[in-house]
Amino acid sequence: MERPTPLSGFPEWLPAQRIVEQRVLAKLQRTFELYGFASVQTRAVEPMEHLLAKGETSKEVYVLRRLQADAGDDSDARLGLHFDLTVPFARYVLENAGKLQFPFRRYQIQPCWRGERPQEGRYREFWQADIDIVDKDGLPPHYEIELPLVIADALRGLPIPAIRMHVNNRKVSQGFFRGLGLSDPMEAIRVVDKIDKIGDDGVGKLLASTLGATGDQIEACLALARISAPDASFVERVRAIGVEDELLDEGLAELAAVVMTAAEEAPGLVLADLRIARGLDYYTGTVYETFMDGFEHLGSVCSGGRYDTLASDGKSTYPGVGLSIGVSRILGALFGAGKLTATRETPTAVLVALPSEDDRRACDRLARRLRERDIAAEVAPSAQKYGKQIRFAERRGIPFVLFPGEDGPQIRDIRTGEQVPCDVDAWEPPAADRVAGIVGE
Amino acid sequence: MERPTPLSGFPEWLPAQRIVEQRVLAKLQRTFELYGFASVQTRAVEPMEHLLAKGETSKEVYVLRRLQADAGDDSDARLGLHFDLTVPFARYVLENAGKLQFPFRRYQIQPCWRGERPQEGRYREFWQADIDIVDKDGLPPHYEIELPLVIADALRGLPIPAIRMHVNNRKVSQGFFRGLGLSDPMEAIRVVDKIDKIGDDGVGKLLASTLGATGDQIEACLALARISAPDASFVERVRAIGVEDELLDEGLAELAAVVMTAAEEAPGLVLADLRIARGLDYYTGTVYETFMDGFEHLGSVCSGGRYDTLASDGKSTYPGVGLSIGVSRILGALFGAGKLTATRETPTAVLVALPSEDDRRACDRLARRLRERDIAAEVAPSAQKYGKQIRFAERRGIPFVLFPGEDGPQIRDIRTGEQVPCDVDAWEPPAADRVAGIVGE
Numbered sequence: 001m002e003r004p005t006p007l008s009g010f011p012e013w014l015p016a017q018r019i020v021e022q023r024v025l026a027k028l029q030r031t032f033e034l035y036g037f038a039s040v041q042t043r044a045v046e047p048m049e050h051l052l053a054k055g056e057t058s059k060e061v062y063v064l065r066r067l068q069a070d071a072g073d074d075s076d077a078r079l080g081l082h083f084d085l086t087v088p089f090a091r092y093v094l095e096n097a098g099k100l101q102f103p104f105r106r107y108q109i110q111p112c113w114r115g116e117r118p119q120e121g122r123y124r125e126f127w128q129a130d131i132d133i134v135d136k137d138g139l140p141p142h143y144e145i146e147l148p149l150v151i152a153d154a155l156r157g158l159p160i161p162a163i164r165m166h167v168n169n170r171k172v173s174q175g176f177f178r179g180l181g182l183s184d185p186m187e188a189i190r191v192v193d194k195i196d197k198i199g200d201d202g203v204g205k206l207l208a209s210t211l212g213a214t215g216d217q218i219e220a221c222l223a224l225a226r227i228s229a230p231d232a233s234f235v236e237r238v239r240a241i242g243v244e245d246e247l248l249d250e251g252l253a254e255l256a257a258v259v260m261t262a263a264e265e266a267p268g269l270v271l272a273d274l275r276i277a278r279g280l281d282y283y284t285g286t287v288y289e290t291f292m293d294g295f296e297h298l299g300s301v302c303s304g305g306r307y308d309t310l311a312s313d314g315k316s317t318y319p320g321v322g323l324s325i326g327v328s329r330i331l332g333a334l335f336g337a338g339k340l341t342a343t344r345e346t347p348t349a350v351l352v353a354l355p356s357e358d359d360r361r362a363c364d365r366l367a368r369r370l371r372e373r374d375i376a377a378e379v380a381p382s383a384q385k386y387g388k389q390i391r392f393a394e395r396r397g398i399p400f401v402l403f404p405g406e407d408g409p410q411i412r413d414i415r416t417g418e419q420v421p422c423d424v425d426a427w428e429p430p431a432a433d434r435v436a437g438i439v440g441e
Numbered sequence: 442m443e444r445p446t447p448l449s450g451f452p453e454w455l456p457a458q459r460i461v462e463q464r465v466l467a468k469l470q471r472t473f474e475l476y477g478f479a480s481v482q483t484r485a486v487e488p489m490e491h492l493l494a495k496g497e498t499s500k501e502v503y504v505l506r507r508l509q510a511d512a513g514d515d516s517d518a519r520l521g522l523h524f525d526l527t528v529p530f531a532r533y534v535l536e537n538a539g540k541l542q543f544p545f546r547r548y549q550i551q552p553c554w555r556g557e558r559p560q561e562g563r564y565r566e567f568w569q570a571d572i573d574i575v576d577k578d579g580l581p582p583h584y585e586i587e588l589p590l591v592i593a594d595a596l597r598g599l600p601i602p603a604i605r606m607h608v609n610n611r612k613v614s615q616g617f618f619r620g621l622g623l624s625d626p627m628e629a630i631r632v633v634d635k636i637d638k639i640g641d642d643g644v645g646k647l648l649a650s651t652l653g654a655t656g657d658q659i660e661a662c663l664a665l666a667r668i669s670a671p672d673a674s675f676v677e678r679v680r681a682i683g684v685e686d687e688l689l690d691e692g693l694a695e696l697a698a699v700v701m702t703a704a705e706e707a708p709g710l711v712l713a714d715l716r717i718a719r720g721l722d723y724y725t726g727t728v729y730e731t732f733m734d735g736f737e738h739l740g741s742v743c744s745g746g747r748y749d750t751l752a753s754d755g756k757s758t759y760p761g762v763g764l765s766i767g768v769s770r771i772l773g774a775l776f777g778a779g780k781l782t783a784t785r786e787t788p789t790a791v792l793v794a795l796p797s798e799d800d801r802r803a804c805d806r807l808a809r810r811l812r813e814r815d816i817a818a819e820v821a822p823s824a825q826k827y828g829k830q831i832r833f834a835e836r837r838g839i840p841f842v843l844f845p846g847e848d849g850p851q852i853r854d855i856r857t858g859e860q861v862p863c864d865v866d867a868w869e870p871p872a873a874d875r876v877a878g879i880v881g882e
Contacts, residue, residue: 003754004491004536007520010484012533014540015547018480033788033876034812036819039459043451043566044485044552048508050445060507066556067489067502067521079448080508092453095445099455101786101836103822106456111485115507125484140823142801153812261802313444345542347474360583361702371475371594378477381544382581395542435474 009118010125011328016345017335020438021327023342024158025109028129028325031154032107035146037131040106042088044113045079050091060114081113085130086304086322090311093134093318102318103135103143109327120336121298121329130304132322134311139319141254144286144306145261147323151290151302152266154325159440160334161293163301166228166273167258169286170305171251172238173224173277179245180220182211186281192225193277225275231263232256234272251285258286284308288323295333301326339441344397347376347436349429350411351393352402354380363404369424370402375434377402390414399433450559451566452769457786458776461879462568462768464783465599466550469570469766472595473548476587478572481547483529485554486520491532501555522554526571527745527763531752534575534759543759544576544584550768561777562739562770571745573763575752580760582695585727585747586702588764592731592743593707595766600881601775602734604742607669607714608699610727611746612692613679614665614718620686621661623652627722633666634718666716672704673697675713692726699727725749729764736774742767780882785838788817788877790870791852792834793843795821804845810865811843816875818843831855840874 006012013021029039051061062081082088085108093100109129116122131150133143148165155163173192177185191206198206200222207213207221220241227237235252255272262270278287285306292301304323311318334340350370352363360379367377380389386403393401393414401412402422411422447453454462470480492502503522523529526549534541550570557563572591574584589606596604614633618626632647639647641663648654648662661682668678676693696713703711719728726747733742745764752759775781791811793804801820808818821830827844834842834855842853843863852863 003538004488004532006536007484007486007488010486012482012484014537015479015481018482022480030815034815034817036787036789036817038456038787039463040456041453041459043448043453044554045448045451045566047445047448060509062505063508064503064505064522067504069556081505091445095447096455097444101833105787105819113485115510125486135822146805265805346477346479346546348477364587364706374471374475376475376477378546381576392542 009116009123011123011332013331013335014345016342016436017331019342019345019347019436020335020340021331023436023438024160024331025129025327027158028154028327029107029109031150032131035105035131035150035153037105037107037150040089040092040108041110042082042085042092042108044081044111046082046088046091048078048080051080051083051087060116062113062115083114084112085110085128085324086132086307086310089130089132089134089322090318090320093311093320094313097136097313097316097318103133103139105131105133107131121326121333123328123332126326126328129325129327130322132320134318134320136316136318139306139308139321141257141285143321144254145258147304147321148258148262148270148288149265151323151325152262152269159340159438160330161295161339162268163290163292164268165262165270165288165290165302166276167255167270167286167288168272168274168276169251169255169258170283171247171285172255172274173251175245175248175251176224176238176241176243177221179243179248180217182207182213182217182221184211187211188213188221189277192221192275195225195275228271228273228275230259230268230271232260232272234259234274238274254285278303278305282307282310284319286321292330292333295330298329298333301330334440341439343432343437343439344399345436346396346398348378348396348398349375349433349435350377350400350402351389351398352377352379353386353389353404354383355404356383359383359404366402366404366409366424373425375429397436400429450557450564452564452773454772454776455786457783457877458772460783460786460788460877461776461781462772464877464879465601465772466570466768468599469595469768470548470550472591473572476546476572476591476594478546478548478591481530481533481549482551483523483526483533483549485522485552487523487529487532489519489521492521492524492528501557503554503556524555525553526551526569526765527573527748527751530571530573530575530763531759531761534752534761535754538577538754538757538759544574544580546572546574548572562767562774564769564773567767567769570766570768571763573761575759575761577757577759580747580749580762582698582726584762585695586699588745588762589699589703589711589729590706592764592766593703593710600781600879601771602736602780603709604731604733605709606703606711606729606731606743607717608696608711608727608729609713609715609717610692610696610699611724612688612726613696613715614692616686616689616692617665617679617682617684618662620684620689621658623648623654623658623662625652628652629654629662630718633662633716636666636716669712669714669716671700671709671712673701673713675700675715679715695726719744719746723748723751725760727762733771733774736771739770739774742771775881778882782880784873784878784880785840786877787837787839789819789837789839790816790874790876791818791841791843792830792839793818793820794827794830794845795824796845797824800824800845807843807845807850807865814866816870838877841870 283305287305289300290302306321370377412419724746728746730741731743747762749760811818853860
């Protein structure tokens with residue numbers, strides 16, 4: 001066959017990049033587990049009617065069919081690949097409600113698929129890392145405060161740019177638009193969500209044409225959208241606009257609690273930003289969008305919110321709150337900018353040199369003794385001259401070469417050339433060399 | 442929506458089962474890395490012409506289309522989900538050959554999809570854990586000896602039944618059938634591969650009808666298929682049949698090396714079994730199938746072989762050898778038989794009890810101090826009576842509850858009821874309780 005070419009929108013990493021991804025995912029995973037989130041993986045497919053019920057992204061769904069499906073066999077006819085991890089998780093909760101303990105904390109790290117036109121930060125196959133907390137029939141608001149802190153902990157210490165989370169609350173927007181007397185508060189949210197694309201003027205015209213908003217109403221909507229603050233000062237600024245509504249009061253109190261706690265526990269992380277809306281209809285409380293310093297043009301790299309009605313089986317509802325890290329979006333951008341790499345492209349810490357092919361079994365046993373102490377080792381592929389074997393290690397970034405030798409093994413740090421006698425059952429690599437690490441710019 | 446029901450052939454695990462899967466995969470992954478295998482993940486999709494070129498499974502491929510694809514936009518029209526991890530890896534090697542170092546050792550743990558009729562051990566979505574070593578233009582046979590030892594190491598220590606790997610070599614079968622004078626040795630391999638399904642008689646009839654084999658030739662083929670041994674004694678038994686062929690000699694020597702090394706390094710693991718053929722055409726040397734004690738009816742749980750011509754771009758070929766563990770097949774069977782479970786269904790080791798909602802921030806900080814020392818902790822969801830908070834922990838298998846208390850915190854092992862004062866910055870859970878473990882029968 002001819003040399004294949006990449007498929008646009010379906011990124012794949014080279015081994016060193018994959019090591020970076022593994023380290024990042026391991027950090028996320030361990031942090032999520034430290035907070036008591038259990039891992040869930042759902043199948044890649046969902047029934048189409050379930051995917052389409054959630055609207056909006058319907059046109060971007062990949063539908064499956066079996067190549068040789070018999071006519072009349074429609075057992076696969078109605079399956080599509082999931083476009084996010086929230087919709088499959090809501091289905092998983094309903095399906096297994098009797099076997100889960102609520103409130104249920106879960107994380108989920110898997111690929112998603114959307115048939116969108118590929119562009120920077122937008123792929124057709126992309127990995128998401130989600131956390132959600134779902135309860136039965138009611139969900140206390142303190143979880144909306146906790147989730148941003150989990151994300152901050154998960155990303156802390158990784159060599160990636162700082163993030164800033166912009167937070168709003170649907171009750172604020174909805175209560176404000178209702179108190180203002182607009183006929184359809186949900187439609188107003190969708191219109192104001194377009195402000196980054198169409199600007200203040202565009203939003204004003206759309207509010208007038210679709211909702212019949214007056215000049216004063218439009219001005220109030222735009223004033224609300226202009227408010228942002230790293231602390232609770234936003235509350236007074238909203239009140240100063242002069243709109244009165246119970247739901248608005250509730251939302252302001254919830255949003256203030258999120259912002260104030262975050263300001264103490266993770267200074268600089270969270271900003272109240274009253275223009276944040278999130279397109280999806282199912283959000284009902286706090287909504288989150290996150291931007292990475294220097295990469296704001298990517299759009300949000302970690303989004304989510306509270307949803308009260310996504311999962312319901314008629315008898316019970318399962319309200320939840322979740323955040324989703326766009327792993328591929330973050331890594332793709334940092335790889336593309338040359339800002340993130342690994343210290344080597346293989347897990348191997350020690351190459352065992354091979355004097356002659358007859359020594360292979362003995363060298364295999366030396367390698368085994370290292371592995372038994374959790375040191376990754378492989379034996380040279382062939383008994384070339386030692387210079388070539390050292391070059392084999394160099395090309396991969398393997399830091400050490402072990403020479404068997406008749407007077408006992410010696411180990412060489414190929415970066416310094418230093419070579420010393422080595423007790424194979426006691427020698428330890430420096431901590432930084434034991435496993436491949438990641439390096440930011 | 443109504444309560445959803447499972448999709449046949451698309452298994453999903455409950456949280457405790459998922460913890461088992463995570464532990465098993467972590468063991469496989471770490472072992473592979475100790476042997477120097479680098480992680481690779483390929484996209485879920487391949488061009489259909491690439492999937493179909495590998496024959497055999499073509500009718501089981503899932504084809505994708507975008508729900509709202511424009512007429513005339515065929516950019517996705519020719520994509521299908523991969524049915525194994527070998528074919529995508531071969532494509533990855535060709536595509537990135539200039540950026541990889543050879544010999545290239547990689548592992549890959551991902552789902553695959555086949556539209557087969559679901560039955561025990563056969564799913565439509567299933568996880569495989571593959572290792573392969575690929576070289577450029579030539580691949581020394583010592584890798585065919587190494588791979589079974591890696592698999593044995595990876596599964597050793599896990600609470601699952603013992604495995605036995607049945608090994609053959611395509612050169613033995615092909616050389617034998619050629620030396621015997623059969624017109625189409627490859628076709629003979631495919632016929633003898635059916636022996637478990639159609640028996641000796643069926644194979645004999647098929648050899649006669651498709652290849653015109655004589656009674657003596659059929660008898661020799663069946664005699665070969667009956668030979669198996671845990672050591673090199675099979676060589677003499679093959680020679681005793683009296684077929685002479687150079688390729689046969691080469692295959693016997695290679696197979697004897699695999700079996701003899703394994704007998705020393707991992708006694709009981711490997712059996713030479715001359716009926717093993719593997720259906721796939723691309724194997725050219727050693728072939729492997731693996732059976733799990735007490736679960737032989739599942740078929741092979743770890744298969745693979747050497748392939749010399751799977752990846753070629755016209756200028757270079759990239760011969761390789763690989764083995765693939767059927768993770769879903771193994772776990773599905775052991776879960777179904779009730780032989781494998783986790784010590785708890787959450788990562789949480791400590792529940793921090795909540796005296797009143799006003800104490801939440803203080804309790805969050807206690808939990809944080811535990812997390813900073815890598816102990817998973819969560820705070821109770823609400824300030825119920827302590828009895829109910831303890832039941833919350835019990836239902837999830839969380840072993841410890843930490844009570845803040847005015848005279849300093851106390852920690853309670855809820856299995857024994859023992860409760861003692863606790864220095865939150867020094868207390869350590871027993872090693873077996875720090876993370877959820879897995880338990881075999």
